Amino acid sequence: IWATKAAPASPDAAYLLGQMYASGRGVGQDMDQAVYWYTEPARQGHKEAQSALDRHLEDVPAGDS
Numbered sequence: 001i002w003a004t005k006a007a008p009a010s011p012d013a014a015y016l017l018g019q020m021y022a023s024g025r026g027v028g029q030d031m032d033q034a035v036y037w038y039t040e041p042a043r044q045g046h047k048e049a050q051s052a053l054d055r056h057l058e059d060v061p062a063g064d065s
Contacts, residue, residue: 011041015049022052031056 003020006013018037021030035056041049 007037011044011046011049014038014041015046015052018049018052022056 003013003017007017008014014037018034018041020026021028021037022034023029027033035053038049038053038056042053
């Protein structure tokens with residue numbers, strides 16, 4: 001898919017790919033991959049990616065991250 005090619009160079013594409021993995025749209029649902037693709041754009045100041053990462057980390061029980 002195009003997002004996997006664009007994601008390494010584009011915070012917006014990486015965030016989109018994270019959303020795709022989180023929801024299972026266009027790819028198999030995989031929260032580990034979603035977190036992976038949210039992390040770098042969040043580090044670069046992408047607010048939506050940071051929010052998504054925060055929401056996921058709130059949902060993970062302590063010791064499971």
